[in-house]
Amino acid sequence: MLIVSLSSVSRQAFIQSQTRCLHATRLAKHSKAFVTTPIYYVNAVPHIGHLYSTVLADTIRRNYALHGKEVIMSTGTDEHGLKIQQAAKKNNMQPIEFCDKVSESFRKLCTAANIEYTSFQRTTSPTHKKAVKELWNTLLKNGYLYKGKHEGWYAVSDEAFYAPNQVKEVTDEKTGEKTMVAIESGQKVEWMSEENYKFRLSLFGDKLVEWIDSHPTAIVPHNRRNEVLSWIKAGLADLSVSRLRSRLDWGIEVPNDPEHTIYVWLDALTNYLTATGYPWHGEHSSPNKEAFPPDVQIVGKDIVRFHAIYWPAFLMAADLPLPKQILAHAHWTMGKQKMSKSRGNVVDPFEVLDTYGVDPVRYYLVRDGGLADDGDYSEKMIKTRYKKDLAGQLGNLLNRTTAKSLLPSGVVPGNSLNTATVHPNDQMLHDQIRAVPENFNKAFEEREFNKAYAFIFDMLSQANKHFTENEPWKMTQNIEDKERLDTILFYSLEACRVAGILLQPIMPTKMESLLNQLGVPKDERYFKDSLSLKVGKDITVNKTEADILFPRLK
Numbered sequence: 001m002l003i004v005s006l007s008s009v010s011r012q013a014f015i016q017s018q019t020r021c022l023h024a025t026r027l028a029k030h031s032k033a034f035v036t037t038p039i040y041y042v043n044a045v046p047h048i049g050h051l052y053s054t055v056l057a058d059t060i061r062r063n064y065a066l067h068g069k070e071v072i073m074s075t076g077t078d079e080h081g082l083k084i085q086q087a088a089k090k091n092n093m094q095p096i097e098f099c100d101k102v103s104e105s106f107r108k109l110c111t112a113a114n115i116e117y118t119s120f121q122r123t124t125s126p127t128h129k130k131a132v133k134e135l136w137n138t139l140l141k142n143g144y145l146y147k148g149k150h151e152g153w154y155a156v157s158d159e160a161f162y163a164p165n166q167v168k169e170v171t172d173e174k175t176g177e178k179t180m181v182a183i184e185s186g187q188k189v190e191w192m193s194e195e196n197y198k199f200r201l202s203l204f205g206d207k208l209v210e211w212i213d214s215h216p217t218a219i220v221p222h223n224r225r226n227e228v229l230s231w232i233k234a235g236l237a238d239l240s241v242s243r244l245r246s247r248l249d250w251g252i253e254v255p256n257d258p259e260h261t262i263y264v265w266l267d268a269l270t271n272y273l274t275a276t277g278y279p280w281h282g283e284h285s286s287p288n289k290e291a292f293p294p295d296v297q298i299v300g301k302d303i304v305r306f307h308a309i310y311w312p313a314f315l316m317a318a319d320l321p322l323p324k325q326i327l328a329h330a331h332w333t334m335g336k337q338k339m340s341k342s343r344g345n346v347v348d349p350f351e352v353l354d355t356y357g358v359d360p361v362r363y364y365l366v367r368d369g370g371l372a373d374d375g376d377y378s379e380k381m382i383k384t385r386y387k388k389d390l391a392g393q394l395g396n397l398l399n400r401t402t403a404k405s406l407l408p409s410g411v412v413p414g415n416s417l418n419t420a421t422v423h424p425n426d427q428m429l430h431d432q433i434r435a436v437p438e439n440f441n442k443a444f445e446e447r448e449f450n451k452a453y454a455f456i457f458d459m460l461s462q463a464n465k466h467f468t469e470n471e472p473w474k475m476t477q478n479i480e481d482k483e484r485l486d487t488i489l490f491y492s493l494e495a496c497r498v499a500g501i502l503l504q505p506i507m508p509t510k511m512e513s514l515l516n517q518l519g520v521p522k523d524e525r526y527f528k529d530s531l532s533l534k535v536g537k538d539i540t541v542n543k544t545e546a547d548i549l550f551p552r553l554k
Protein backbone atom coordinates (compact mmCIF):
# COMPACT_ATOMS: atom_id res chain seq x y z
CA MET A 1 0.00 0.00 0.00
CA LEU A 2 1.25 3.45 -0.87
CA ILE A 3 1.55 5.89 1.98
CA VAL A 4 2.48 9.30 0.73
CA SER A 5 3.77 12.11 2.87
CA LEU A 6 5.85 15.16 2.27
CA SER A 7 9.16 13.38 2.48
CA SER A 8 12.27 15.36 1.67
CA VAL A 9 12.11 14.04 -1.90
CA SER A 10 8.56 15.10 -2.46
CA ARG A 11 9.22 18.41 -0.67
CA GLN A 12 11.90 19.06 -3.24
CA ALA A 13 9.45 18.13 -6.00
CA PHE A 14 6.89 20.39 -4.36
CA ILE A 15 9.18 23.45 -4.42
CA GLN A 16 10.20 22.78 -8.01
CA SER A 17 6.66 22.37 -9.11
CA GLN A 18 5.63 25.63 -7.39
CA THR A 19 8.21 27.47 -9.46
CA ARG A 20 7.12 25.68 -12.62
CA CYS A 21 3.45 26.33 -12.06
CA LEU A 22 3.87 30.09 -11.82
CA HIS A 23 5.98 29.92 -14.93
CA ALA A 24 3.31 27.87 -16.71
CA THR A 25 0.68 30.46 -15.76
CA ARG A 26 2.76 33.20 -17.28
CA LEU A 27 3.40 31.23 -20.45
CA ALA A 28 -0.27 30.51 -21.04
CA LYS A 29 -0.51 31.95 -24.52
CA HIS A 30 -2.21 30.31 -27.45
CA SER A 31 -3.96 31.07 -30.65
CA LYS A 32 -7.02 28.82 -30.38
CA ALA A 33 -9.76 29.92 -28.03
CA PHE A 34 -11.38 27.32 -25.79
CA VAL A 35 -14.82 27.58 -24.21
CA THR A 36 -16.30 24.97 -21.87
CA THR A 37 -19.64 24.06 -20.33
CA PRO A 38 -19.92 22.01 -17.16
CA ILE A 39 -20.43 18.33 -17.82
CA TYR A 40 -23.90 17.37 -16.76
CA TYR A 41 -24.86 14.74 -14.24
CA VAL A 42 -26.77 11.95 -15.87
CA ASN A 43 -28.92 11.22 -12.83
CA ALA A 44 -31.70 13.28 -14.39
CA VAL A 45 -32.73 14.45 -17.84
CA PRO A 46 -31.79 17.91 -19.12
CA HIS A 47 -33.67 20.96 -17.92
CA ILE A 48 -33.70 24.62 -18.85
CA GLY A 49 -30.78 25.44 -16.52
CA HIS A 50 -28.55 23.03 -18.42
CA LEU A 51 -29.66 24.52 -21.71
CA TYR A 52 -28.78 27.96 -20.39
CA SER A 53 -25.17 27.02 -19.49
CA THR A 54 -24.75 25.41 -22.89
CA VAL A 55 -26.30 28.23 -24.93
CA LEU A 56 -24.17 30.81 -23.13
CA ALA A 57 -21.06 28.82 -23.99
CA ASP A 58 -22.09 28.35 -27.61
CA THR A 59 -22.85 32.06 -27.99
CA ILE A 60 -19.44 32.95 -26.59
CA ARG A 61 -17.81 30.35 -28.82
CA ARG A 62 -19.51 31.75 -31.90
CA ASN A 63 -18.58 35.26 -30.86
CA TYR A 64 -14.91 34.28 -30.96
CA ALA A 65 -15.50 32.92 -34.45
CA LEU A 66 -17.15 36.22 -35.39
CA HIS A 67 -13.79 37.80 -34.66
CA GLY A 68 -12.12 35.31 -36.98
CA LYS A 69 -10.66 33.29 -34.14
CA GLU A 70 -10.27 29.55 -34.24
CA VAL A 71 -12.20 28.16 -31.30
CA ILE A 72 -13.05 24.85 -29.69
CA MET A 73 -15.84 24.10 -27.26
CA SER A 74 -16.34 21.18 -24.94
CA THR A 75 -19.43 19.87 -23.22
CA GLY A 76 -20.48 16.42 -22.05
CA THR A 77 -21.74 14.29 -19.22
CA ASP A 78 -20.52 13.53 -15.71
CA GLU A 79 -21.27 9.86 -15.18
CA HIS A 80 -19.50 8.55 -12.09
CA GLY A 81 -20.30 8.75 -8.40
CA LEU A 82 -22.78 7.58 -5.84
CA LYS A 83 -25.55 9.75 -7.15
CA ILE A 84 -25.45 8.09 -10.57
CA GLN A 85 -24.94 4.63 -9.10
CA GLN A 86 -28.07 5.10 -6.99
CA ALA A 87 -30.10 6.55 -9.88
CA ALA A 88 -29.21 3.57 -12.12
CA LYS A 89 -30.25 1.17 -9.41
CA LYS A 90 -33.56 2.95 -8.96
CA ASN A 91 -34.18 2.53 -12.68
CA ASN A 92 -33.22 -1.14 -12.58
CA MET A 93 -30.41 -0.58 -15.01
CA GLN A 94 -26.72 -1.25 -15.10
CA PRO A 95 -24.88 2.04 -14.46
CA ILE A 96 -23.35 2.15 -17.94
CA GLU A 97 -26.64 1.41 -19.69
CA PHE A 98 -28.26 4.14 -17.67
CA CYS A 99 -25.43 6.59 -18.48
CA ASP A 100 -25.59 5.79 -22.20
CA LYS A 101 -29.27 6.60 -22.25
CA VAL A 102 -29.21 9.87 -20.35
CA SER A 103 -25.95 11.06 -21.91
CA GLU A 104 -27.63 10.69 -25.29
CA SER A 105 -30.42 13.05 -24.23
CA PHE A 106 -27.84 15.75 -23.44
CA ARG A 107 -26.31 15.25 -26.85
CA LYS A 108 -29.76 15.55 -28.41
CA LEU A 109 -30.34 18.78 -26.56
CA CYS A 110 -27.19 20.19 -28.16
CA THR A 111 -28.47 19.24 -31.59
CA ALA A 112 -31.91 20.66 -30.84
CA ALA A 113 -30.43 23.99 -29.71
CA ASN A 114 -27.92 24.26 -32.57
CA ILE A 115 -24.93 23.95 -30.26
CA GLU A 116 -21.72 23.47 -32.21
CA TYR A 117 -19.49 21.78 -29.67
CA THR A 118 -16.21 20.34 -30.87
CA SER A 119 -15.87 17.74 -28.13
CA PHE A 120 -18.47 15.86 -26.11
CA GLN A 121 -16.80 14.33 -23.09
CA ARG A 122 -18.13 11.35 -21.17
CA THR A 123 -16.30 10.52 -17.96
CA THR A 124 -16.81 6.81 -18.63
CA SER A 125 -14.76 6.94 -21.84
CA PRO A 126 -11.31 5.28 -21.99
CA THR A 127 -9.60 8.50 -23.12
CA HIS A 128 -10.99 10.35 -20.12
CA LYS A 129 -9.96 7.62 -17.70
CA LYS A 130 -6.46 7.80 -19.08
CA ALA A 131 -6.39 11.58 -18.56
CA VAL A 132 -7.64 11.28 -14.96
CA LYS A 133 -5.01 8.68 -14.12
CA GLU A 134 -2.32 10.83 -15.65
CA LEU A 135 -3.40 13.83 -13.60
CA TRP A 136 -3.58 11.69 -10.46
CA ASN A 137 -0.08 10.35 -11.02
CA THR A 138 1.24 13.85 -11.59
CA LEU A 139 -0.31 15.11 -8.35
CA LEU A 140 1.18 12.14 -6.56
CA LYS A 141 4.59 12.60 -8.13
CA ASN A 142 4.59 16.29 -7.24
CA GLY A 143 3.90 15.49 -3.62
CA TYR A 144 0.34 16.73 -3.25
CA LEU A 145 -1.44 13.51 -2.35
CA TYR A 146 -1.20 11.59 0.91
CA LYS A 147 -3.26 9.02 2.66
CA GLY A 148 -5.04 9.99 5.80
CA LYS A 149 -8.10 9.41 7.87
CA HIS A 150 -11.02 11.44 6.74
CA GLU A 151 -14.01 12.20 8.90
CA GLY A 152 -16.71 14.61 7.99
CA TRP A 153 -20.07 15.33 6.44
CA TYR A 154 -20.73 14.28 2.87
CA ALA A 155 -23.69 15.24 0.65
CA VAL A 156 -24.32 12.67 -2.05
CA SER A 157 -26.48 15.10 -4.05
CA ASP A 158 -23.65 17.61 -4.23
CA GLU A 159 -20.91 14.97 -4.18
CA ALA A 160 -19.22 17.33 -1.74
CA PHE A 161 -17.69 17.31 1.73
CA TYR A 162 -18.69 19.89 4.29
CA ALA A 163 -16.96 21.11 7.44
CA PRO A 164 -18.87 21.05 10.76
CA ASN A 165 -19.63 24.77 10.46
CA GLN A 166 -21.12 24.23 7.01
CA VAL A 167 -23.92 21.94 8.15
CA LYS A 168 -26.96 22.34 10.38
CA GLU A 169 -29.74 20.20 11.81
CA VAL A 170 -33.22 20.59 10.35
CA THR A 171 -36.53 19.12 11.47
CA ASP A 172 -39.02 17.85 8.91
CA GLU A 173 -42.25 19.77 9.49
CA LYS A 174 -44.47 16.81 8.71
CA THR A 175 -42.67 13.86 10.26
CA GLY A 176 -40.67 15.63 12.96
CA GLU A 177 -37.63 13.70 11.73
CA LYS A 178 -34.30 15.40 12.32
CA THR A 179 -31.62 15.41 9.62
CA MET A 180 -28.36 17.18 8.97
CA VAL A 181 -28.10 19.29 5.82
CA ALA A 182 -25.46 21.42 4.12
CA ILE A 183 -26.19 25.11 4.74
CA GLU A 184 -24.98 26.13 1.26
CA SER A 185 -27.06 23.72 -0.81
CA GLY A 186 -29.72 22.51 1.62
CA GLN A 187 -28.86 18.91 0.70
CA LYS A 188 -28.86 16.06 3.18
CA VAL A 189 -25.43 15.12 4.53
CA GLU A 190 -24.20 11.92 6.15
CA TRP A 191 -21.27 11.28 8.47
CA MET A 192 -18.35 9.62 6.79
CA SER A 193 -15.25 8.18 8.36
CA GLU A 194 -12.68 6.33 6.32
CA GLU A 195 -9.07 6.30 5.32
CA ASN A 196 -8.62 7.83 1.91
CA TYR A 197 -6.35 9.96 -0.21
CA LYS A 198 -6.16 13.63 0.47
CA PHE A 199 -5.05 16.50 -1.69
CA ARG A 200 -3.00 19.25 -0.05
CA LEU A 201 -5.47 22.00 -0.83
CA SER A 202 -4.40 23.81 2.34
CA LEU A 203 -1.13 24.75 0.62
CA PHE A 204 -2.86 26.74 -2.08
CA GLY A 205 -4.71 29.52 -0.27
CA ASP A 206 -2.11 32.24 -0.89
CA LYS A 207 -1.46 31.15 -4.46
CA LEU A 208 -5.16 31.25 -5.26
CA VAL A 209 -5.55 34.70 -3.76
CA GLU A 210 -2.51 35.87 -5.73
CA TRP A 211 -4.03 34.49 -8.93
CA ILE A 212 -7.40 36.10 -8.31
CA ASP A 213 -5.87 39.43 -7.29
CA SER A 214 -3.63 39.61 -10.31
CA HIS A 215 -6.38 38.55 -12.75
CA PRO A 216 -9.39 40.76 -12.03
CA THR A 217 -11.56 38.98 -14.59
CA ALA A 218 -10.55 35.44 -13.70
CA ILE A 219 -13.79 34.96 -11.79
CA VAL A 220 -16.81 36.94 -12.91
CA PRO A 221 -19.20 38.43 -11.97
CA HIS A 222 -17.86 40.34 -9.02
CA ASN A 223 -20.15 38.87 -6.39
CA ARG A 224 -18.80 35.37 -7.12
CA ARG A 225 -15.22 36.54 -7.05
CA ASN A 226 -15.76 38.04 -3.62
CA GLU A 227 -17.46 34.89 -2.44
CA VAL A 228 -14.49 32.80 -3.56
CA LEU A 229 -12.04 35.13 -1.86
CA SER A 230 -14.00 34.90 1.38
CA TRP A 231 -14.00 31.09 1.23
CA ILE A 232 -10.26 31.05 0.73
CA LYS A 233 -9.66 33.58 3.47
CA ALA A 234 -11.72 31.46 5.86
CA GLY A 235 -9.07 28.77 5.37
CA LEU A 236 -8.83 25.77 3.09
CA ALA A 237 -8.62 22.29 4.55
CA ASP A 238 -7.05 19.40 2.66
CA LEU A 239 -9.52 17.72 0.36
CA SER A 240 -10.47 14.09 0.41
CA VAL A 241 -10.03 12.84 -3.17
CA SER A 242 -10.85 9.15 -2.99
CA ARG A 243 -13.50 6.87 -1.56
CA LEU A 244 -13.17 3.26 -0.53
CA ARG A 245 -14.12 1.10 -3.45
CA SER A 246 -16.22 -0.99 -1.11
CA ARG A 247 -18.48 2.06 -0.69
CA LEU A 248 -18.26 3.47 -4.19
CA ASP A 249 -17.24 1.35 -7.11
CA TRP A 250 -18.82 3.36 -9.90
CA GLY A 251 -15.79 5.46 -10.62
CA ILE A 252 -12.18 5.42 -11.74
CA GLU A 253 -9.78 3.31 -9.73
CA VAL A 254 -6.86 4.99 -8.01
CA PRO A 255 -3.77 3.92 -10.01
CA ASN A 256 -1.92 1.14 -8.20
CA ASP A 257 -4.41 1.09 -5.35
CA PRO A 258 -7.56 -0.69 -6.49
CA GLU A 259 -9.20 -0.42 -3.08
CA HIS A 260 -9.89 3.23 -3.80
CA THR A 261 -12.04 5.13 -6.27
CA ILE A 262 -11.09 8.64 -7.40
CA TYR A 263 -13.37 11.39 -6.07
CA VAL A 264 -15.96 12.30 -8.66
CA TRP A 265 -15.05 16.01 -8.79
CA LEU A 266 -11.37 15.35 -9.46
CA ASP A 267 -12.55 12.96 -12.15
CA ALA A 268 -15.10 15.40 -13.60
CA LEU A 269 -12.89 18.51 -13.64
CA THR A 270 -10.28 16.62 -15.64
CA ASN A 271 -12.72 16.53 -18.57
CA TYR A 272 -11.49 19.99 -19.56
CA LEU A 273 -8.06 18.48 -20.05
CA THR A 274 -9.34 15.37 -21.79
CA ALA A 275 -11.10 17.64 -24.29
CA THR A 276 -7.72 18.93 -25.46
CA GLY A 277 -6.16 15.48 -25.82
CA TYR A 278 -4.37 15.37 -22.44
CA PRO A 279 -2.01 13.67 -21.69
CA TRP A 280 -0.44 15.44 -24.59
CA HIS A 281 2.01 12.75 -25.63
CA GLY A 282 2.96 13.07 -29.26
CA GLU A 283 2.45 16.22 -31.30
CA HIS A 284 -0.11 14.78 -33.70
CA SER A 285 -2.34 13.13 -31.16
CA SER A 286 -3.09 16.46 -29.46
CA PRO A 287 -3.89 19.16 -31.98
CA ASN A 288 -5.77 21.03 -29.26
CA LYS A 289 -3.01 21.09 -26.68
CA GLU A 290 -2.36 24.72 -27.50
CA ALA A 291 -5.98 25.56 -26.66
CA PHE A 292 -5.35 24.80 -23.00
CA PRO A 293 -6.04 26.55 -20.63
CA PRO A 294 -9.65 27.44 -21.40
CA ASP A 295 -10.47 31.05 -22.19
CA VAL A 296 -13.95 30.95 -20.70
CA GLN A 297 -15.46 28.29 -18.46
CA ILE A 298 -19.19 28.59 -17.95
CA VAL A 299 -20.42 27.29 -14.61
CA GLY A 300 -23.50 27.74 -12.46
CA LYS A 301 -23.23 29.48 -9.08
CA ASP A 302 -23.58 26.16 -7.25
CA ILE A 303 -20.35 24.79 -8.67
CA VAL A 304 -18.12 27.83 -8.32
CA ARG A 305 -16.18 26.37 -5.38
CA PHE A 306 -15.13 23.37 -7.47
CA HIS A 307 -14.09 25.46 -10.46
CA ALA A 308 -12.55 28.47 -8.77
CA ILE A 309 -10.74 26.70 -5.93
CA TYR A 310 -10.27 22.96 -6.47
CA TRP A 311 -9.69 23.12 -10.21
CA PRO A 312 -7.01 25.85 -10.23
CA ALA A 313 -5.37 24.19 -7.22
CA PHE A 314 -5.20 20.84 -9.06
CA LEU A 315 -3.78 22.61 -12.10
CA MET A 316 -1.12 24.44 -10.09
CA ALA A 317 -0.21 21.20 -8.38
CA ALA A 318 0.21 19.56 -11.79
CA ASP A 319 2.25 22.47 -13.20
CA LEU A 320 -0.49 23.34 -15.65
CA PRO A 321 -1.68 26.81 -16.59
CA LEU A 322 -4.85 28.26 -15.11
CA PRO A 323 -8.10 29.11 -16.88
CA LYS A 324 -8.44 32.66 -18.09
CA GLN A 325 -11.98 33.10 -16.90
CA ILE A 326 -14.56 31.30 -14.82
CA LEU A 327 -17.91 32.79 -15.77
CA ALA A 328 -20.45 31.92 -13.12
CA HIS A 329 -24.11 32.44 -13.80
CA ALA A 330 -26.95 32.52 -11.34
CA HIS A 331 -29.95 30.23 -11.61
CA TRP A 332 -33.30 30.30 -13.33
CA THR A 333 -36.12 30.20 -10.84
CA MET A 334 -39.80 29.55 -11.48
CA GLY A 335 -42.24 31.86 -9.73
CA LYS A 336 -39.16 33.00 -7.79
CA GLN A 337 -38.72 29.49 -6.41
CA LYS A 338 -35.89 27.06 -7.01
CA MET A 339 -36.72 24.69 -9.86
CA SER A 340 -36.95 21.17 -8.55
CA LYS A 341 -38.49 17.90 -9.57
CA SER A 342 -40.32 17.55 -6.28
CA ARG A 343 -42.00 20.93 -6.74
CA GLY A 344 -42.86 19.91 -10.29
CA ASN A 345 -41.69 23.26 -11.66
CA VAL A 346 -38.85 22.08 -13.89
CA VAL A 347 -38.97 23.35 -17.46
CA ASP A 348 -38.38 20.87 -20.28
CA PRO A 349 -35.95 22.53 -22.70
CA PHE A 350 -37.03 20.43 -25.69
CA GLU A 351 -40.61 21.60 -25.33
CA VAL A 352 -39.64 25.24 -25.10
CA LEU A 353 -37.40 25.03 -28.17
CA ASP A 354 -40.20 23.37 -30.03
CA THR A 355 -42.79 25.96 -29.10
CA TYR A 356 -40.84 29.17 -29.66
CA GLY A 357 -38.09 28.14 -32.04
CA VAL A 358 -34.39 27.69 -31.39
CA ASP A 359 -33.11 31.20 -32.01
CA PRO A 360 -35.79 33.06 -30.04
CA VAL A 361 -35.16 30.79 -27.03
CA ARG A 362 -31.40 31.27 -27.30
CA TYR A 363 -31.98 35.01 -27.47
CA TYR A 364 -34.25 35.01 -24.45
CA LEU A 365 -31.93 32.89 -22.31
CA VAL A 366 -28.79 34.90 -22.96
CA ARG A 367 -30.52 38.27 -22.89
CA ASP A 368 -32.57 37.72 -19.75
CA GLY A 369 -30.61 35.07 -17.88
CA GLY A 370 -29.29 36.26 -14.57
CA LEU A 371 -25.54 36.38 -14.32
CA ALA A 372 -25.10 37.95 -10.91
CA ASP A 373 -28.63 37.32 -9.63
CA ASP A 374 -31.22 34.67 -10.30
CA GLY A 375 -33.60 35.29 -13.18
CA ASP A 376 -37.21 34.22 -13.05
CA TYR A 377 -38.13 32.06 -16.03
CA SER A 378 -41.23 33.27 -17.82
CA GLU A 379 -42.77 32.16 -21.09
CA LYS A 380 -44.64 35.44 -21.15
CA MET A 381 -41.25 37.12 -21.39
CA ILE A 382 -40.15 34.84 -24.24
CA LYS A 383 -43.25 35.97 -26.13
CA THR A 384 -42.62 39.61 -25.29
CA ARG A 385 -39.03 39.42 -26.50
CA TYR A 386 -40.23 37.72 -29.64
CA LYS A 387 -42.97 40.23 -30.37
CA LYS A 388 -41.18 43.40 -29.37
CA ASP A 389 -37.55 42.82 -30.29
CA LEU A 390 -37.42 40.11 -32.90
CA ALA A 391 -40.62 40.56 -34.89
CA GLY A 392 -41.32 44.15 -33.81
CA GLN A 393 -37.90 45.71 -34.40
CA LEU A 394 -35.63 43.49 -36.45
CA GLY A 395 -38.20 41.60 -38.54
CA ASN A 396 -40.26 44.71 -39.09
CA LEU A 397 -37.34 46.81 -40.25
CA LEU A 398 -36.21 44.13 -42.65
CA ASN A 399 -39.68 43.63 -44.09
CA ARG A 400 -40.50 47.25 -44.60
CA THR A 401 -37.10 48.07 -46.13
CA THR A 402 -37.09 45.21 -48.57
CA ALA A 403 -40.72 45.71 -49.61
CA LYS A 404 -41.12 45.52 -53.39
CA SER A 405 -43.18 48.71 -53.42
CA LEU A 406 -40.16 50.68 -52.20
CA LEU A 407 -37.42 48.70 -53.84
CA PRO A 408 -38.77 47.27 -57.10
CA SER A 409 -35.29 46.71 -58.56
CA GLY A 410 -34.03 45.10 -55.34
CA VAL A 411 -30.91 47.24 -55.56
CA VAL A 412 -29.87 50.19 -53.43
CA PRO A 413 -27.05 51.87 -55.34
CA GLY A 414 -23.66 52.12 -53.68
CA ASN A 415 -23.56 55.89 -54.13
CA SER A 416 -26.74 56.41 -52.07
CA LEU A 417 -24.86 57.95 -49.27
CA ASN A 418 -23.30 61.36 -49.48
CA THR A 419 -20.44 60.72 -47.11
CA ALA A 420 -19.27 64.32 -47.18
CA THR A 421 -22.43 65.72 -45.67
CA VAL A 422 -24.77 63.53 -43.74
CA HIS A 423 -28.40 64.68 -44.04
CA PRO A 424 -29.49 66.12 -40.67
CA ASN A 425 -32.39 63.64 -40.50
CA ASP A 426 -29.91 60.77 -40.74
CA GLN A 427 -27.24 61.98 -38.36
CA MET A 428 -28.50 60.26 -35.25
CA LEU A 429 -28.97 56.88 -36.89
CA HIS A 430 -25.69 57.25 -38.76
CA ASP A 431 -23.83 57.77 -35.49
CA GLN A 432 -25.66 54.97 -33.77
CA ILE A 433 -24.93 52.40 -36.48
CA ARG A 434 -21.27 53.40 -36.37
CA ALA A 435 -21.09 53.14 -32.58
CA VAL A 436 -23.00 49.93 -32.03
CA PRO A 437 -20.33 47.30 -32.87
CA GLU A 438 -17.76 48.65 -30.41
CA ASN A 439 -20.35 49.25 -27.72
CA PHE A 440 -21.74 45.78 -28.17
CA ASN A 441 -18.30 44.24 -28.15
CA LYS A 442 -17.19 45.99 -25.00
CA ALA A 443 -20.31 44.97 -23.09
CA PHE A 444 -20.03 41.41 -24.41
CA GLU A 445 -16.41 41.17 -23.30
CA GLU A 446 -17.45 42.45 -19.90
CA ARG A 447 -20.10 39.70 -19.88
CA GLU A 448 -22.89 42.22 -19.67
CA PHE A 449 -25.03 40.36 -22.14
CA ASN A 450 -28.28 42.17 -21.55
CA LYS A 451 -26.57 45.52 -22.04
CA ALA A 452 -24.71 44.28 -25.13
CA TYR A 453 -27.89 43.19 -26.89
CA ALA A 454 -29.74 46.32 -25.75
CA PHE A 455 -27.28 48.40 -27.82
CA ILE A 456 -28.32 46.50 -30.95
CA PHE A 457 -32.03 46.68 -30.32
CA ASP A 458 -31.89 50.37 -29.39
CA MET A 459 -30.20 50.99 -32.71
CA LEU A 460 -32.92 48.99 -34.51
CA SER A 461 -35.59 50.94 -32.72
CA GLN A 462 -33.93 54.17 -33.83
CA ALA A 463 -33.80 52.81 -37.39
CA ASN A 464 -37.52 52.04 -37.36
CA LYS A 465 -38.24 55.50 -36.02
CA HIS A 466 -36.06 57.04 -38.72
CA PHE A 467 -37.91 55.05 -41.37
CA THR A 468 -41.33 56.10 -40.07
CA GLU A 469 -40.42 59.75 -39.67
CA ASN A 470 -38.87 60.03 -43.12
CA GLU A 471 -41.88 58.45 -44.84
CA PRO A 472 -40.04 56.83 -47.76
CA TRP A 473 -43.29 55.41 -49.13
CA LYS A 474 -44.20 58.97 -50.18
CA MET A 475 -41.07 59.19 -52.33
CA THR A 476 -41.67 56.44 -54.84
CA GLN A 477 -43.51 58.54 -57.41
CA ASN A 478 -41.20 61.48 -58.13
CA ILE A 479 -37.85 60.89 -59.74
CA GLU A 480 -36.35 63.86 -57.83
CA ASP A 481 -37.04 62.00 -54.58
CA LYS A 482 -35.15 58.91 -55.73
CA GLU A 483 -31.81 59.93 -54.22
CA ARG A 484 -33.32 60.63 -50.82
CA LEU A 485 -35.36 57.42 -50.95
CA ASP A 486 -32.22 55.41 -51.65
CA THR A 487 -30.41 57.04 -48.76
CA ILE A 488 -33.20 56.23 -46.34
CA LEU A 489 -33.30 52.62 -47.54
CA PHE A 490 -29.53 52.47 -47.37
CA TYR A 491 -29.58 53.35 -43.67
CA SER A 492 -32.34 50.88 -42.88
CA LEU A 493 -30.54 48.09 -44.69
CA GLU A 494 -27.27 48.96 -43.03
CA ALA A 495 -28.94 48.84 -39.62
CA CYS A 496 -30.21 45.35 -40.51
CA ARG A 497 -26.84 44.23 -41.82
CA VAL A 498 -24.86 45.42 -38.81
CA ALA A 499 -27.42 43.93 -36.40
CA GLY A 500 -27.46 40.71 -38.44
CA ILE A 501 -23.69 40.33 -38.22
CA LEU A 502 -23.52 40.97 -34.49
CA LEU A 503 -26.48 38.74 -33.71
CA GLN A 504 -25.10 35.68 -35.52
CA PRO A 505 -23.60 34.09 -32.40
CA ILE A 506 -26.85 34.23 -30.48
CA MET A 507 -29.27 33.51 -33.37
CA PRO A 508 -27.20 31.70 -36.00
CA THR A 509 -29.96 30.34 -38.23
CA LYS A 510 -32.16 33.42 -38.37
CA MET A 511 -29.20 35.70 -38.97
CA GLU A 512 -27.90 33.53 -41.75
CA SER A 513 -31.24 33.90 -43.44
CA LEU A 514 -31.26 37.66 -42.82
CA LEU A 515 -27.77 38.15 -44.21
CA ASN A 516 -28.67 36.00 -47.21
CA GLN A 517 -31.69 38.20 -47.84
CA LEU A 518 -29.44 41.22 -47.77
CA GLY A 519 -27.05 39.58 -50.20
CA VAL A 520 -24.11 39.85 -47.78
CA PRO A 521 -21.30 37.56 -49.01
CA LYS A 522 -20.25 34.82 -46.56
CA ASP A 523 -16.77 36.25 -46.16
CA GLU A 524 -18.16 39.65 -45.17
CA ARG A 525 -19.99 38.46 -42.07
CA TYR A 526 -17.27 39.03 -39.51
CA PHE A 527 -17.16 41.54 -36.71
CA LYS A 528 -14.75 43.73 -38.68
CA ASP A 529 -17.35 43.99 -41.46
CA SER A 530 -19.80 45.60 -39.05
CA LEU A 531 -17.40 48.41 -38.23
CA SER A 532 -17.92 50.50 -41.34
CA LEU A 533 -20.85 51.43 -43.51
CA LYS A 534 -21.01 49.67 -46.81
CA VAL A 535 -20.42 52.78 -48.87
CA GLY A 536 -19.69 52.52 -52.58
CA LYS A 537 -21.10 49.04 -53.14
CA ASP A 538 -24.61 48.32 -54.37
CA ILE A 539 -26.78 46.47 -51.90
CA THR A 540 -28.68 43.78 -53.75
CA VAL A 541 -31.54 42.31 -51.82
CA ASN A 542 -31.92 38.61 -52.44
CA LYS A 543 -35.57 38.12 -53.11
CA THR A 544 -35.42 34.37 -53.42
CA GLU A 545 -35.40 34.15 -49.63
CA ALA A 546 -38.75 35.77 -49.24
CA ASP A 547 -39.55 34.13 -45.91
CA ILE A 548 -40.76 36.28 -43.12
CA LEU A 549 -37.93 36.16 -40.61
CA PHE A 550 -40.06 36.18 -37.47
CA PRO A 551 -43.59 35.10 -38.37
CA ARG A 552 -46.46 35.72 -35.97
CA LEU A 553 -46.39 33.32 -33.02
CA LYS A 554 -49.11 30.69 -33.06
Ligand code: MSP
Pocket residue numbers: 037038039040041048049050052053078268269271298299300301302303330331332333339
Ligand atom coordinates in the same frame (compact mmCIF):
# COMPACT_ATOMS: atom_id res chain seq x y z
N1 MSP B 1 -21.67 17.46 -12.91
C1 MSP B 1 -21.55 18.70 -12.27
C2 MSP B 1 -20.62 19.62 -13.03
C3 MSP B 1 -19.26 19.07 -13.28
S1 MSP B 1 -18.30 20.14 -14.25
C4 MSP B 1 -16.77 19.55 -14.17
C5 MSP B 1 -22.92 19.36 -12.15
N2 MSP B 1 -23.85 18.93 -12.97
S2 MSP B 1 -25.38 19.42 -12.97
O1 MSP B 1 -26.01 18.68 -14.00
O2 MSP B 1 -25.94 19.30 -11.68
O3 MSP B 1 -25.38 20.94 -13.28
C6 MSP B 1 -24.78 21.44 -14.41
C7 MSP B 1 -24.98 22.91 -14.59
O4 MSP B 1 -26.35 23.25 -14.68
C8 MSP B 1 -24.41 23.72 -13.43
O5 MSP B 1 -23.63 24.77 -13.96
C9 MSP B 1 -25.64 24.25 -12.74
O6 MSP B 1 -25.41 25.48 -12.13
C10 MSP B 1 -26.58 24.40 -13.91
N3 MSP B 1 -27.94 24.50 -13.45
C11 MSP B 1 -28.63 23.59 -12.71
N4 MSP B 1 -29.84 24.15 -12.38
C12 MSP B 1 -29.93 25.39 -12.88
C13 MSP B 1 -30.91 26.39 -12.92
N5 MSP B 1 -32.09 26.26 -12.34
N6 MSP B 1 -30.62 27.54 -13.58
C14 MSP B 1 -29.42 27.71 -14.24
N7 MSP B 1 -28.49 26.78 -14.23
C15 MSP B 1 -28.69 25.64 -13.52
O7 MSP B 1 -23.07 20.24 -11.33
